[in-house]
Amino acid sequence: MYPPPHSHPYAPAPPPPPLRRWWQHPALIITLLVIFPPAGIALAWTSLWKKSQKIVATVLSGLWFLLSLLLQDPPEEDTKADRPTATASPSPTPTPTPTPTPTPSETEEVPVMPSLVGGAYASAEPIVTANLGRAYAAYKDVDLPAEYGTWLVCFQRPDAGAPVTSAVPVVYLTEPGVPCPASPNTVLHKPTPKPTPPPAPKPRPTTQPPTVAPEPEPTQEAVEEDVYYRNCTAVRAAGAAPIRRGDPGYARHLDRDGDGVGCEN
Template identity: 65%
Template sequence: MYSPPPPFQPVPAPLPARRWWQHPALIICLLVFLPPVGIALTWTSRWSQNKKVVATVLGALWFLLLLLSDSPDDAKNDAKDAAKPTATATATAPAATATPSPTPSPTEETPAMPSLVGGSYADAEQLLTDNQGRAEAAYGDVELPAAYGTWTVCFQNPRAGAPVSSAVPVVHLTAPGTPCPKAPGEVLHKPAPKPAPTTQRPKPKPTQVPVPTQEPTPEPTEDDSSSGGSVSYRNCTAVREAGAAPIHVGDPGYGRHLDRDGDGVGCES
């Protein structure tokens, strides 16, 4: 049976030989050291479209980073330029410092701490602001409110007359109408003393007297006789057979079961 020949399939053309500037290692090195050249050669390589785009973006970012950052040589040159005027000034310094200049007195350099105790915080606020000072409550259990310009200064540090720069200025304040404590940090609202515990003797527990239990008296049985004798009759028939009918109270064998009417005489008929 005849079969048709397979359809003609064109043979793909062979790829041209790769040039030396298309080698991946060379392109990567140029992207690191010469980003513009590396980006240009990236688009002549046999990489896929996505790889070319990624390599171009990374190379451009790296090139911008190199442009914006200072090179080590420029930093060294800037350091040398900054050191040159210092060396010149040092060389000419002995001629200028041949005659010692008079040192200013301490009172002219730093002002003395004024007396702030007794005044309001508003009077000392400017001094504390200029010297990075702070205000605190004179009592340890009192917190400063949001506005305390009218509060009274009780303590100050440093003391009056000392240089302001000797320590960070600190003032301790109290509310208007509140007396100052003897020392900073005392407690204003002291807790009320607790009452002394009273020793009370425990009350004796009442003793429970056991209630005597009364045992019920056993009811006499029908076989019991009022005379307490050992003779007993089961019924009137037995009394009649024994010849003791009628039987009276006190007779041997008398029992209530024999005397139905309770008149003291049993087995009458």
């Protein structure tokens, strides 16, 4: 019989097994696969394990790593928010009411008229002039001077609190020391009535009656001056149309256009 091939005296000796480093120790790799899978997987692929063992170790360690991430406790705030309260009953969620969208006119501020009565016009002048307002004297027989900033405001229009855009501001002023009237456009200086002359003494009657002169007879001119026409119809009826200034019976009510000739038509 022939001896087996491996026992041939000239067969080469098998190669010695490779040296194992300290980081390739199975116990270290397994421990890292459990505690810190990424490092364990990296060392497993540098170890002397078979390829199938490396694949199995990688899959198992990866599943273990993903499972540990999924089983981590949620943040404390989330757990408190999701934890039901034993004493408080769940209240129904209110239905949100749609808020109307404000229009541009609602969001814009409308300037209002401040209270100007009693103050000097110098403080009221900015808002009056800015809105094309005017200032007048409270007394209609008093004129405003060139400078009236120290005059006091007696009346204002519009009233305090009203929108300035609703009306043009108007103020009525009085000079310092002069009281305000009861209403605008009042007369301050009333005309002084002229003194009535005393009646003339009556003449005492004399013993002799006064001589009465005879009344003169009315002349033709006096008769013509007494002519009076009520209207142009009467003038036409008398045949005096058109009647001119200086003619008997001419009057201003008959000459409407004032040219000196009445009842022309």
